[in-house]
Every structure is written in C-alpha cells, then in structure tokens.
Amino acid sequence: MTLLRAFFCQIFGLLLTFGLAYWLPIFHHPIVFLVTQSGLAVGSAFLLRQPSWWIPIHLLFLPSIFIFFTLALPSWFYLIAVVILTLIFWGTIRGDVPLFLSSTEVTEAVTVLLKKENVQAFVDLGAGVGSVAIPIAKKIPTISVEAWEHAPLPWLISVFRGRRLLNFTASRRNFFTADFSKYDVIFAFLSPRVMPEISEKLKGEMRAGTLFISSSFPAPNWQPESILHINDRLKTVLFCYRIVSKI
Ligand SMILES: C[S@@+](CC[C@H](N)C(=O)[O-])C[C@H]1O[C@@H](n2cnc3c(N)ncnc32)[C@H](O)[C@@H]1O
Known part of the structure; x- marks a missing residue:
C-alpha cells in the first residue's frame, strides 16, 4: 500500500508536469520540469500522509534518474546500486522502518539509564549498524547486549564492529519473533507505524519491573514513567x- 501510494505520487507529479509543459514552454526547461515534478510528488505525498522518510525519496527520484542518464553510466552500476540499497533498506519498500541512526547523545543517555538499573540483559530492537548496542557493550562489559536487525548489510556491519566484544550478539532476525521476557531493558528507535503492535507485545511479554525505552515515538495508551529530552x-x-507488576 505504501509503495502503491508512492508510485501514485510520482505518476501524479509526472502527468501534471507533462500537462503544464504542453501549455507553457517554460516547463520544457529540464530544471523547471524536474523541480515541478518533485514538488508535486512531495505535495501529494503530504496529502496522502506518506511517512516522512518518503519525502527525500520523492524529491530526488526523477532528478537522480535524469543525472544518471546524463552521466551515461554502465548498466552494472545500477544493478550494484539496487543490490546495495536493498541489502540496507530491506523491508522499507513494504513500509518497514528504514535505517536511521541514533545520535551519540542518545547512546550516552541510554548508558546512564542502564547504569542506574539492575541490568543483566539489554537488547536494541532494529539495531541497524549497532550504533547504540556496540558502544553500550563496550562501556558496560558486565551486561549482555543483543542487537536484532533484519537488514543484511547493517547486521553484517554490526557483527564486524562487535567481533571482539564477548558480551555482544547480533542476530539477523525479525524482532517480532524475539522473546522479550529475557531482557531487563529494551531499547527501540522505530516508527509510529509499528508502535501499537510492538507495545502490545512488550506489555504482554516483558517481566514486571523491567524497562522499555522508545526513542522519538511514544507507545500508544501507555503512560511513560519518565520522558527525557536529549540535547542532540x-x-x-x-x-x-x-x-x-502483573497479577
Ligand atoms: C531507525 S533504525 C534504528 C537503528 C538503531 N537502533 C539506532 O538507534 O541507531 C531502525 C532499524 O530497525 C530495523 N528493523 C525494522 N523492522 C525490523 C524488524 N521487524 N526486525 C528487525 N529489524 C527491523 C531496520 O532495518 C533499521 O535498521
């Protein structure tokens, strides 16, 4: 559905710009044409309430095709680019959360929270390249740190980065299949789309007294114990x- 809407935005922008170019010669200029098409695609994406990460994609889609055509790059270049992007963004095309990294300030704040808790096991759900999990595994060697990530390339990078850490494990798996009762603190930086489903699973499986930290997106119908504003x-x-406590 997300992909269909994105396709519609691009086609809508394209058809309308062709229509304008038919009547007004100014739109024959490539830059005017590209700016108008991208602007219309972005406008329709807003109207159709596409997730915000689609905005740069809509902005750059047609201009990138135009630039690559003028550069006359060999066809294998496109194949390699598609393969690399697929390995990084994996389920994003179906509407899953894309790779987007937390800041070092967020990692530091989570480390402080972990030091205050009685933690033995910590997990980052959708760990990307391990930007949160790996520094935590280094800073607190006494806890077991897990990183669940389903996109192959970010997972491989986190395996490589964490190869010398005895307390770090990276699993290339869908976190919806994880057993949340194993962890004392769970961290996630996901999207509003998955928050309802993930928070139901967390509430059902996490043990009493354990902590869930959600970066940027609140869990619906759940009162946070605290809210931290990070200066990043x-x-x-x-x-x-x-x-x-569960009865
Ligand atoms: C916004 S990034 C956060 C990366 C990292 N946790 C951080 O804070 O820097 C979200 C990551 O979740 C991964 N992801 C999304 N859905 C997932 C799922 N169902 N199972 C495992 N990983 C998932 C994406 O591939 C992406 O790398």
Whole structure:
C-alpha cells in the first residue's frame, strides 16, 4: 500500500508536469520540469500522509534518474546500486522502518539509564549498524547486549564492529519473533507505524519491573514513567516505560 501510494505520487507529479509543459514552454526547461515534478510528488505525498522518510525519496527520484542518464553510466552500476540499497533498506519498500541512526547523545543517555538499573540483559530492537548496542557493550562489559536487525548489510556491519566484544550478539532476525521476557531493558528507535503492535507485545511479554525505552515515538495508551529530552541535533525524546507488576 505504501509503495502503491508512492508510485501514485510520482505518476501524479509526472502527468501534471507533462500537462503544464504542453501549455507553457517554460516547463520544457529540464530544471523547471524536474523541480515541478518533485514538488508535486512531495505535495501529494503530504496529502496522502506518506511517512516522512518518503519525502527525500520523492524529491530526488526523477532528478537522480535524469543525472544518471546524463552521466551515461554502465548498466552494472545500477544493478550494484539496487543490490546495495536493498541489502540496507530491506523491508522499507513494504513500509518497514528504514535505517536511521541514533545520535551519540542518545547512546550516552541510554548508558546512564542502564547504569542506574539492575541490568543483566539489554537488547536494541532494529539495531541497524549497532550504533547504540556496540558502544553500550563496550562501556558496560558486565551486561549482555543483543542487537536484532533484519537488514543484511547493517547486521553484517554490526557483527564486524562487535567481533571482539564477548558480551555482544547480533542476530539477523525479525524482532517480532524475539522473546522479550529475557531482557531487563529494551531499547527501540522505530516508527509510529509499528508502535501499537510492538507495545502490545512488550506489555504482554516483558517481566514486571523491567524497562522499555522508545526513542522519538511514544507507545500508544501507555503512560511513560519518565520522558527525557536529549540535547542532540534532532532534539530526540526518549520515552521510558516501566512494566508494572502483573497479577
Ligand atoms: C531507525 S533504525 C534504528 C537503528 C538503531 N537502533 C539506532 O538507534 O541507531 C531502525 C532499524 O530497525 C530495523 N528493523 C525494522 N523492522 C525490523 C524488524 N521487524 N526486525 C528487525 N529489524 C527491523 C531496520 O532495518 C533499521 O535498521
């Protein structure tokens, strides 16, 4: 559905710009044509409430095709580019969360929280290249740190980066299949789309007293124990949820 909507935005932008070019010669100029098409694609993406990460894709889609055509690159270049992007962004085309890295300030704040908790096992759900999990595994060698990531290339990078850390494990698996009862603190930087499903699983499986930290996106219908405002470039907000005792 997400992909269909993205396709619609691009086609809508293209057809409307062709229509304008038919009536107004100014739109024959390649730059005017490309800027108008990208602008219309972005505008329709806003109207159709596409997730925000589609905006740069819509902006750059037709201009990149144009630039690559003018460069006359060999066809294998496109094949390699598609393979690399697929290995990084994996399920994004189906609407999954794309790779987007937390800042070092976020990692530091999570490390401080972990030091305050009685933690033996920590996991990052959707760990990307290990930008949160690996520094934590280095800073707190007494805890077991797991990184769950389903995209092959980021997972491989985190395996390589963490190869010397005895307390670090990277699993190339869908975190929806993980057993959340194993962890004392769970961290996730995902998207509003998955928050309802993941928070139900967390509430059902995490043990009483354990902590879930969600970066940037609050869990629906769940009162956070605390909210931390991080002074990084994106002014990230960390929502911390404590599992209350289960009867
Ligand atoms: C926004 S990035 C966060 C990366 C890292 N946790 C950080 O904070 O820097 C989200 C990551 O979750 C991964 N992801 C999305 N859905 C997933 C799933 N169901 N199972 C495992 N990984 C997933 C994506 O491939 C992406 O690398």
